[in-house]
Amino acid sequence: MKFRARVLVSLKEGVLDTQGKAVLVSLKNLGFDVVDEVRIGKSIEIVLSADSMAEAEQKVESMCEALLVNPLIETGRTSLEAIG
């Protein structure tokens, strides 16, 4: 079976997000005074083969540990869907 995983990687709270800071300033300059905070992360989309949803989940989990997420500064949240 094929699965599509989306891993949303965000910086942990307390870790300075310079991109978010820059975008916050730009939004304010554009007149969006309502904005209090901007945090920027990344979305990683992975298409993979696995026998079951549980196996796919476990494989993506190992990918996060091995490379995709640096646990010192980031957290990863995975969502999965079967695509045939």
Place this chain on the structure above:
Amino acid sequence: MNASVVVFPGSNCDRDVLHALGKIAGIPAAPVWHKDSVLPEGTDLVVLPGGFSYGDYLRCGAMAARSPIIRAVREHAPRGGLVLGICNGFQVLTEAGLLPGALLANSNLEFICSPCLLRVERSDTPFTNAYPEGALVQFPIAHHEGLYFLPKEELEKLEDNRQVVFRYAAANGEAGAAYSPNGSLNGIAGIVNLRGNVLGLMPHPERASEKLLGGTDGLGMWNSIKSWLEGGAR
């Protein structure tokens, strides 16, 4: 006495380091490709040079830290072999878990290319024994991700263990966060592992090794390594 300088796709200071080691310091040095899974026999020092390995994709140093040659470096370090990571090489060492911490984007959101004053916090490491403790040296920095980060408790442990070797400083000798050009915590510019044989730093000693380049303060690092390897400084 032999040095190996790792070349990743996107490394751009490898030749500068080879030149500084081989031509200036007189330490025989050869390049090693990142796909090699063993270090050349007799390697005493491995240098991970500056640059933009793998285009800085995902996180700076993340992909390089998982390359075949790093597996060999992981075996070299516990044997007591010397490992020096400069700039991107420092980022690779943190990503590989050979040094604690992470390097985040500079707090002023800019790429900073500038000479920098550093205070040498330790003169008892293989890399800094030629400098007196507290010496001020000037090395250039050239990076966008140089803000050294470690959660508070671990940062305190790092300081207690005296793992900070270089700190950003002012001309009067004061050093600390106030002098970080990049927002680096506690003014940290370079650290060692507990054993003291793995050093990572953001500034470039190889760019301060010849008068022609504006300064020779970096020579102390090569001379330190040389005397350490020759046994004189152990």
